[in-house]
Amino acid sequence: MHTIIAGRYELQSGADAAVTALQRAGFQREALAAFYINPNGQHAIYPIGGDDESSPGARHSGIGAVKAGAIGAVVGAAAGAATIPLIGPVGIVIGAGIGAYTGSLIGAVSSTDRESAVDEQTGQPAATQPKVTERAPGVLVAVRVDDHSRQRAIDTFLATGAEDIEHAQGELSDGHWQDFDPRAVVQRV
Structure with a gap:
């Protein structure tokens, strides 16, 4: 050395x-x-x-996608149930799929870490150095x-x-x- x-x-x-x-x-x-x-x-x-094997900011996005996907599936299924008179029980499946997909996207994105734009000690905008x-x-x-x-x-x-x-x-x-x-x-x- x-x-x-x-x-x-x-x-x-x-x-x-x-x-x-x-x-x-x-x-x-x-x-x-x-x-x-x-x-x-x-x-x-x-x-x-x-430079990294994975993005450090995305470490919680999988959990967020699963949670929000499940909620989206339930909401979508409920919305699809309202379509039973029009298209039958297939509306529940379509609604659940759309809800799960939309929920998982929203959950993954909202669970990513973002750097604070405000200095926690001073409350002022963080330095860009x-x-x-x-x-x-x-x-x-x-x-x-x-x-x-x-x-x-x-x-x-x-x-x-x-x-x-x-x-x-x-x-x-x-x-x-x-x-x-x-x-x-x-x-x-």
């Missing part, structure tokens, strides 16, 4: 300038890596895309450091205008951060 210091840049030109400055500061090219980070949720970790632990998209330049070169790397990133500077542990060799995880908790410097 190596100690890695990384800086994020909005533009490729800033990242290129950082790589050049790091090399001038004495870091070898094989100890450097530069690559683009997609926005959160767009890292395509799974074959069908996305990204979470501190999430990486913002951009070009990440990473350099392998030791105890003696750590501050030199940080100073170089500051001088070249890095948006965020972080430190991590990982395998960085031959110009590639081998075990980089875009979802890992970011440890800002």
